[in-house]
Amino acid sequence: MFYMYICSKTKIDMYRTHNCGELKMENVGDKVTLSAWVQKSRDLGGLTFIDLRDRFGITQLVFNMDTNAPLCLEARKLGREDVVRVKGNVSERSNKNKNISTGDIEIEVLSLEVLNKAETPPFTIENETDGGEELRMKYRFLDLRRAPIRDNIVLRHKVAQACRTYLSSVDFLEIETPFLIKSTPEGARDFVVPSRLNEGQFYALPQSPQTFKQLLMVSGFDRYMQIVKCFRDEDLRADRQPEFTQIDCEMAFVEQEDILNVFEGLVKHLFKMVKGVDLPDFERMTYKEAITKYGSDKPDLRFDMRFNDLTELMQNKGFKVFDEAEVVLGIRVEGASNFTRKQLDKLTDFVRSQQVGAKGLVYCKFNEDGTTKSSIDKFYDESQREAWGITTGCKKGDLLLVLSGTSKHTPKAMNMLRLEMADRLQLIQDDVYKPLWVVDFPLVEYDDDSQRWHAIHHPFTAPKEEDIQKMDHSPGEVNANAYDMVINGVEIGGGSIRIHDRLIQEKVFELLGMDKLEYTEKFGFLLDAFKYGAPPHGGIALGFDRLCALMGGDASIRDYIAFPKNNMGRDLMLDAPSVIEKVQLDELSLKLNC
C-alpha cells in the first residue's frame, strides 16, 4: 500500500495544473495553466506557435493575431529560454505530431506572464549543440537542459531507485559509512582534510568504504548496501573523476557463488526495469582464460576473434621474427580476405603505433577461390598455410592476423588489434549485451618498480583455501576468491571473498611489505574486529557512473554525472578548487609551500 497525503490540502496549481508532457486528447476543452521554458517560436503571420518545454516534454502554444492581437504581439517578443506562465484552453491540433506525447493537442493561450526573462544562452540548447566542451562545462546548468544529458540523469535516478529496491527486498540494509576517515597505506591516492580541532592532523576521504563494510559484517548486519561517493586523488586519465560513485555491497555467511548469483540478479533486474532488456545469463571465465583467449581481463564477448596460439605451428620454419618470439598469436577475421593492400598497411601502422607497440603485423588471406596468400610466403608454403587455417578455423574469405613477441606484451597488443578490427568491421551491434564474470584472479603481482608484491584486488581479499600453502614460497601462483563483472568489454565492478581470519590477514599484510607496526597502526581496528567473532564474508562494488553510461549506451561517464570535473579535476562552473584565505590556513595550522 502506498500512502499519499500529497495535495490533500491544496493542489499545486498556482504555477501549473499540468506539466508539458501530459496533455492528451482527453484533455481537449480543459482550461489549464502551464509554467515552463520557451524552447522556440514560429511566427506564421496570423498565428504564432511556441514550443513550451519542461523536463516532462514539450507542449505547443498557439497565439492568434485575429482573435487577440495584443497577446500575440507579446508572444512574439518571447525569446529562447524565457520562463513563462500561460493559461489557456486545450484544443485538438489540426496538424498532429506523432513524435511527442502531447502531439495531438495545443494550447490556445488566454493569458501570458513572463516569470523570468532569459538572455541569449551562450550555446544552443538543442539535442545537437554548437557549444564546445569547455563552454558547456562552464554553463553546466544550461547543458543539463539538453534532452540527451537530461535523459542520462533521469536514467541514473531510475537505476539508483531500482537498485535499492532490489537489494532492500533481499534483506540488504542501507548503512551510511563515514567520509572523514583515516589515511591508509595506499595513502598517496587519498584526498586529505586538515582538522582544525586536532591540530596538525588530517582526515582522509574514503577511496571506498571497504573496511567499514567488513566491520558491518563483523557487527552482524549480514547484508549491507550503499550507493556512495568515493574519492581518489589520481593523475586523471580521460574519463576518470576524482569523485565517483559506487554501488557498494557486502554479505556475511556467503561463498563466491552466492555473491555472483545475487549481483547477476541485480544487474539483470536493473536492465529489465530500466531498459526493458532481458540480459542473458552471465558467462564465467577464469582470469587466465580471459588473458589467454582475449589478452584482457575484461574481454568484449559481443564478437568472437579469440586468440589462437600459433607458436608451435609457426616456429622453426626459418622465419626469424617468430623463432625469436616468446609467443605467436593469431586471430581469425571472418570475411576479411578482401582487405586491400592499403587497408593492411594501415593496420600495420596501427599495430606499430606507440599505443599498441607491436613490431609488425603478419597476415594470411584465405581467398574465396581457395588459394591462400600470406605476408611471409617466403617461409611458409601452401600446405603450412592450410594448417594455419585448420588451427584457427579460417575458411575461404577469411583473414588471419598474426602478432608475435614477448608473452607479456603480445596478448595486450593482440587485444587492441582485436578491438580495432571489431570497430573497423562494425561487428558490434547496438543493444547487444554480453555479460561475464571473470573469476580466479591472482592474489598478488610483483611490481618491479617498488620491488614488492602488490594486491591485485586489495589487501583484504581471501586467497583460495587450496592455495594458502603457496603463500610462503610462490605467492605469484596463489589465486584469490576475487571476481570482476564485465559487460561488453567494460569492467562494471569487482569484489572478493574477504579474509576473516586475523592470522591470514596479518600474513597478507606482511606479504605486501607491511611490518607489524605499520599494519597495526593502519588496520589495528580491523584486526581487533577479527578477534571477536568475524563471520565469513565477501562483497562487491559496482561502478555506478560506468554502469549508467553502459546502460545509456555511452562510452564516457561524464554526461551521466550532473556536475562533473574536467581532466585536471577542476569544476569549470564553480572555478574550483581555488585559493583560500590566510585566516583559514592559520586556523588549520597550515602554510603553503609553493
Next chain:
Amino acid sequence: MFYMYICSKTKIDMYRTHNCGELKMENVGDKVTLSAWVQKSRDLGGLTFIDLRDRFGITQLVFNMDTNAPLCLEARKLGREDVVRVKGNVSERSNKNKNISTGDIEIEVLSLEVLNKAETPPFTIENETDGGEELRMKYRFLDLRRAPIRDNIVLRHKVAQACRTYLSSVDFLEIETPFLIKSTPEGARDFVVPSRLNEGQFYALPQSPQTFKQLLMVSGFDRYMQIVKCFRDEDLRADRQPEFTQIDCEMAFVEQEDILNVFEGLVKHLFKMVKGVDLPDFERMTYKEAITKYGSDKPDLRFDMRFNDLTELMQNKGFKVFDEAEVVLGIRVEGASNFTRKQLDKLTDFVRSQQVGAKGLVYCKFNEDGTTKSSIDKFYDESQREAWGITTGCKKGDLLLVLSGTSKHTPKAMNMLRLEMADRLQLIQDDVYKPLWVVDFPLVEYDDDSQRWHAIHHPFTAPKEEDIQKMDHSPGEVNANAYDMVINGVEIGGGSIRIHDRLIQEKVFELLGMDKLEYTEKFGFLLDAFKYGAPPHGGIALGFDRLCALMGGDASIRDYIAFPKNNMGRDLMLDAPSVIEKVQLDELSLKLNC
C-alpha cells in the same frame, strides 16, 4: 511487478538454510543449517542450551549429553560471540518462549563447526551493557551488535527507503551533487581539501548542496531529492557531528504552501510506513507567535503552558522588580498548587542557574480551598491575585510561575522553565507527536559582534514580496518565505522559497555586507544561472540523523549513526584524524605551522 533472479541458480545454503529469526512450528521436522553468533549458553547437566543470534533473531540450540556426549562436550566449550555453523533438526520446544519469533522451536544439533573463535569482548553485548561510552566507541563494531543500536540502524534503513520511494513516486529525481566544491563566504565552517593537481588550491566539502540544487531547478529538473552527507567544521557541541546527513529537496514552480504540503505528506508517510503511527495534521505558527507564546522557535506542543504577558497587570503596584522589567511573563502549571516550599526553592535555584539566567522566580498558588498565596503578597492583594487567575486561566489547584526582565532574555528563560516543568511533572507521553510548521521567519538579524546583518536562513532565501520595499530602510522588519518543521520541540528541518531574480539576489548579498567583487567571485555561477531563465523555486532540508532519532524515541543522534565521531570530531575506533607522512604534505605543497 518485482523481478527476482536471485537464487535461480544456487540457493545460498552452504552456510545456512535459514536465519535465526524465521523458524516456526511449521518447520518442525526440517533439517536446517544455521550460521551465527553464540549469544549465551546454559549448561543444565544432561542438556546444554545455546542461544544463537544474528540480525534477524535468536534461535535456541539444544545438545544432549545422553544422545551425543562428544558433541555436547564441544558445545560446552563455546564462548560468547563465537561464530558457529550448526546442522540439526527443528523440534517443538517443551518450554515455549512467547517473547521471540522462534520461541516455539529449538534445534536438536547434529553437527557443530566453529567458524571463528571469539575472545571475550571488552564489554557485555546485551541490551544493557557494562561498557563505558569511550570503550564502546573504540569497539563500535561490537556495540553495533547490541539490539538497541542495531534496531536504530535498521530503522534508519527503513526511513531512507520509504523516503525515496515516496519522493520518487511524486516525480522527484535523485541527483548526486559534488562533494569537492568551492569554499563559500561562511568559509570558516568549511572543511577544505588541498588539491595536489592544482597547487596551492583547495576544494571545500559542502555544508549543504544548496547552490547545486538551485542550479538543478534552473536546469529544469523540476523536483530534486537526495539523502546526502554534509560537513561543518564547527566547534562541536554535544550531539553535533562534523559530518551529518540531510534529506535535501528542491522544487520548481512552487509557492511555500506547495512545499509545506509535500513535506508534511512525506513525514506522515514515513511515520505511517516505518512506525505505523498516524501523525496529526501539522499546526502552523508564525515565528513571532512561537516566540511570544513559547519563547522558542521550536516549541514543544505536547503540553500547554503557553506564556501569558502579565506586564500590564503586574506593573505599577509597588513591586520594583516588575516595575523595572521590560516584560513580565507567567505560565499556568496545572494541578501544581501543592508544590512544597522545598520544591519551589529548587525551581528558584533552577531559574537562577547560569543556564537559565533569571534573577528570581515569583509564584502564586491557587489552592484547592479557593485561597491564593503568592511569593509577593506584600505588593498584591487577593483581588489582584484573582485577576491573575482570570488572565492566565489558573484555577483551584494550579500554580502560576512568573519571570521578569528584558524582553530579549525573559522569553528564553521562561522557555527553559516551561520545559523543566513538563519534565518534572512528566507531562510528556511517549509516542505522542505534535508536528508544527513555524513560518514567516525574519529575513535577517543584526549581529552586534560583526556589526552587520546576517541571514537567518541563508543568503538565497526570498524576502516576502510585500516586504521587499523595506529592505532598504528597515531590513530587520522584512519577513522571509522561510519555514521550519518542528516535531515535539525538535527542529527537524527548514527551508525557504529562494530568490530567482538576479537583482534581488545581489541586493541581499549587499545587505549581508558583500561587495560586488566578493559575491561575483563566490556566487558568479549562480547569478549567471539566474540570467538564463531561472524558474521560481524553493525547497527544504530535513536533518536525517535527527529525524531518525526522533522516530526511534531518542534524544541523541549518535546511536543512529553507524560510525559516529566524538565531541572532538574524533573517530575513536579508527583513531582519526591522524598525522600524515611528510611525503604526502610535500605532494600537496603544504607545511605544518604548529
